[in-house]
Amino acid sequence: KNEVEQSPQNLTAQEGEFITINCSYSVGISALHWLQQHPGGGIVSLFMLSSGKKKHGRLIATINIQEKHSSLHITASHPRDSAVYICAVVMEYGNKLVFGAGTILRVKS
Amino acid sequence: KAGVTQTPRYLIKTRGQQVTLSCSPISGHRSVSWYQQTPGQGLQFLFEYFSETQRNKGNFPGRFSGRQFSNSRSEMNVSTLELGDSALYLCASSLAYGTDTQYFGPGTRLTVL
Numbered sequence: 001k002n003e004v005e006q007s008p009q010n011l012t013a014q015e016g017e018f019i020t021i022n023c024s025y026s027v028g029i030s031a032l033h034w035l036q037q038h039p040g041g042g043i044v045s046l047f048m049l050s051s052g053k054k055k056h057g058r059l060i061a062t063i064n065i066q067e068k069h070s071s072l073h074i075t076a077s078h079p080r081d082s083a084v085y086i087c088a089v090v091m092e093y094g095n096k097l098v099f100g101a102g103t104i105l106r107v108k109s
Numbered sequence: 110k111a112g113v114t115q116t117p118r119y120l121i122k123t124r125g126q127q128v129t130l131s132c133s134p135i136s137g138h139r140s141v142s143w144y145q146q147t148p149g150q151g152l153q154f155l156f157e158y159f160s161e162t163q164r165n166k167g168n169f170p171g172r173f174s175g176r177q178f179s180n181s182r183s184e185m186n187v188s189t190l191e192l193g194d195s196a197l198y199l200c201a202s203s204l205a206y207g208t209d210t211q212y213f214g215p216g217t218r219l220t221v222l
Contacts, residue, residue, distance in 0.1 A: 031208040041146075041197055043213040050208070086152065090208050096165050097142070099152040
């Protein structure tokens with residue numbers, strides 16, 4: 001079993017829809033990152049959080065440390081949101097990053 | 110402020126050769142991390158450097174090595190290349206070691222023939 005599991009693996013949405021991507025982990029962590037990767041490879045860090053909730057524009061990230069679960073929400077989705085979204089946890093001991101497999105999001109207009 | 114730069118962007122090598130990749134972090138950032146991305150394994154952590162010291166290492170063979178210079182620039186070296194080393198190699202920089210927002214470079218696409 002992978003230490004970081006993301007769901008769904010693939011997601012197709014219609015423009016304007018509310019989107020949720022989930023990340024579950026089985027190890028102790030000190031923080032969790034949400035990353036966005038567009039075709040061509042460039043990765044952008046969206047959020048780093050260790051508790052609670054963060055919001056940036058149409059993006060919201062939440063984490064529940066007790067349940068070892070995080071969600072990334074996109075409100076009013078747009079075709080430019082089409083990308084791969086990757087969850088990565090910072091291991092509690094050693095500070096190594098362990099990545100989920102990613103969620104491929106396609107938003108249709 | 111200039112972003113993270115990586116050179117070269119594309120590289121083709123043959124099995125058995127060695128390769129050196131370079132990463133220049135954002136000015137003022139002292140932590141540099143390296144990652145390998147392949148279609149089969151996804152993103153995997155290689156190592157992290159802070160103030161010229163390797164602080165963390167992932168589960169990669171000793172053929173993968175790196176170093177960081179006093180100006181925080183970092184290099185990674187892969188010796189005795191194998192076909193399976195074909196990947197996108199990404200570096201990321203951050204202000205501090207450990208939990209901090211990481212800023213990624215565009216990556217170096219390595220193809221081993």
